Amino acid sequence: MDEYKGKTLSWHLADGVVELALNRPPANEIGLAMLDDLERFVAALPALETKASALILHSEQKAGFSAGADLRELYEEAQKMDTSSAAKGVRIFLERIHGVLNRIDTSSLTTIAAVHGVCFGGGFELALVCDLIIADKMARFCFPELRLGLIPGFGGIPRLKRDIGNGVVRDLLLTGRSINATKGLSVGLVSQVAAEGEALRAARSTATQTTKFDRATSAAAKHFIKPLPADELRCEIDIFCDLFTRPAVMEGLRKFVENTGAHPYLP
């Protein structure tokens, strides 16, 4: 399937480059509907990999790349069931999203996240599966999960550690602070900083460059340099699910859902 338009995203293939556009108002929150669409994309990926050299992930939402997991949906679904059932549901969701993200992470395509605006939590984790992050100067990255009594659950810690080291992970994880694209560039998170609104153009230019190389060579190089941190990813799911059963988490989710403050991602 070279083209697809779903409820939360669309993709198309042109000139050897696949563009996957997230488009779920208000800020591409990742819930069940987007997970369904991402699974459709991953099912189509083997065929796309035979025709393309690069994949660009970007957002059509003005607010940014993605604000992360759909915490409102998570809270509302969890309220409908007892703690044990909610924990099982969360584990199933995490297993599914890990399946999607691991597949994109290890795709033979050269993958580029074109990021603007908010790139928080699960959205940050989605960007981290890509080989390159190209961010416009207004992009902002953050792991706000500790405020909820949780850790990032979509593989962000192992991937950030793999890519740029433990010190940066500790800073972002343990403070919950957000950083801009320039800081991201200085720590090696971001590959290129573009002018405001120009990240997608820069990503397209970079993707076109990758189409000039032999696909098998690019894929071999990527396979060699970017191993999947499989054991840590499994461990992350277990830790997340253990933490999720604590009453403090539901209270944190409730506060977040009801918070109308200027910094709802911070305690």
Add this chain to the structure above:
Amino acid sequence: MKTIDQTTDEILDLAATHFNFPRAELVATDDFYRKLGIDSLQALELLTRLENHFGVELPDYEVQGVSDFHTLATRIQARL
């Protein structure tokens, strides 16, 4: 080194420009959330614009609870 008044003026100029608000109606003691009517995403945008303009890092927790331009300027001064 900028003075606190210079920094405050630059913040007011930036806020007026990017939130399309009359500069003459902004003063240092204004509650910028109320005066500009900004939401959480716009607060982040303001934070990023200030970081880019002044070339500093402003950890979210240092500006959390800050709602007037003058105090914001003091936080920035401490990072210049």
